[in-house]
Amino acid sequence: MRKKVKNYKKMCVLLIVSLLISSAPVDQAQAASGLKIYNYTTSSSMTITDETISYVYNGKSIPLGNNPGILSSNGVALGPYVKVFRDTLGLKTLYNKEKKTVTIRDDKTTLVLTLGSKTAIVNGKSVTMNAAPISIKYSKANETAILVPTRFVAETFGYSYNWDSSSxxxxxxxxxxxxxxxxxxxxxxxxxxxxxxGKSINVSNLPSILIANTAMAQAYKVFAKSMGVTYKYSESKGTVSFTKGDINLLMELGSNLAYLNDELVDCGVAPKLVFNEDNGEVAVLVPAQFVSKALGYDYNWNSATKTSEITTTKKVGKEPNITLPPVSPSIPGDGDYNELEYFNWTTKESYKAVLEEAKNAMNSENSIDTGNVNSSQFLKLDTDQLTKNKEKYQLSFNQTFSNVTASKVNDELTLTFNNMIATDSIVTFGNELAKEARVIYDAVKNQTDVIFTLSDASVNYAMTSENDGKGLSLSLYSNYLTQISAGRDESGLEYLSITGLKEIKPIVTEDEDSIYVSIPNAINTIGDYNFTNQEDKTSMVYV
Structure with a gap:
């Protein structure tokens, strides 16, 4: 992945790499050493020695008050269902004190959890979780809360879930x-x-979204209804127009070229007709910064609150509040620059062994044949090892299995066992690399599939037969960030190049003077670095 930045813009890049990326500030996690709780479910007192857990929903911190989340004994994040799922996500909840059950539901899904039990009921079907809900009292605050395994609950209702262990x-x-x-x-x-x-505009029916690092806002609701700009949308022509005083702006859906007072300009990102499948809302979204400044307003993107802040200036309706370069087919830069590499950071020595192990996993055999022709029976699937670098799972059988073939399509890894009998089941892990596994038996073929749902298509795997074929070890490996380099090319453009063991999927956002690159589902093998261009102090990189 190579990101180029125009030489006239400050390139301040913050690269965040962890197993899973969070947008929350690091200092939100409270130090929990000495946090005392009483567990009503187990009738025992305990002191939490890990850091407490904070929660962020759609980029905004969830106020937990005196009820922070904690880690279970096997490393599963537990959080207060009332504050997270009822008060913030808006799910309907009910607690039955006699049955000690928590019911959480929306229009499509009903989930029933029982205190102290790892068995959950999802739409009438039993599912095994990797941690049980508990009822606790925070001793110092003297407050009681029911904590639930938040990954399991969130993903059951279709939410995306990320865990940042560093914060x-x-x-x-x-x-x-x-x-x-x-x-x-x-x-x-x-x-x-x-x-x-300074006044909020209600865009909850279709929030602003980022396309090519640009905030796209509703054209009618923001500029016409709330700001008094004359707005017209022609469905037949596929055009939108804005008029404010002496300023006229004409834009075309799907095109980044626009006419500002009859002058052809580049608006950066094309307007789009967007349909919200969740609620049926339809709206034209336009690049908020460009339209605001073209009409004479001032614009600021508040990265902390994820808000487009538009303010009135003396230029409104009189002259654009933006300097627009002429549209030209020529490439940026004049070619008078010398190529220059700022830095080239690579894998640290301490990571080379595990990196080599992950590389070997990429090239490992996808099938194992023990030579046994008799049928065997699938007994169980357990989590064997969880570390920062890999996850290991143990499959057990009543006798030596015949053969197994592995195949991976996108984020699903399927292990197919021939001559294998099994009982259909679902095992929910909620781990960083493996979310769940489904065991499915085909009686006609006398074949069993164990299907792992992975966190990402970049996860690598390796299989090993153990205990004379009565067991199978499956190791899963994250993607690894292996190299970061930056420099300036011959046209004067600055670039940042990021390389992973497998293909990376960067999430790129930016504000007025900084670009933020997050690499989900990847481990940083390079370490923490920072760089400042000593020539002009305008290019800075932090890892």
């Missing part, structure tokens, strides 16, 4: 199911707000 922060995101550019996407990026002269 002990959980990030939950509600995907927006949007249709634009002739395709439907599950948008999990930033969902922005809009303010005009």
């Amino acid at each position: 002990s922060t959980v990030t939950i995101t509600k995907p927006l199911n949007l249709t634009y550019d002739n395709q439907t996407v599950g948008y999990t990026g930033i969902q922005g707000s809009v303010k005009f002269d």
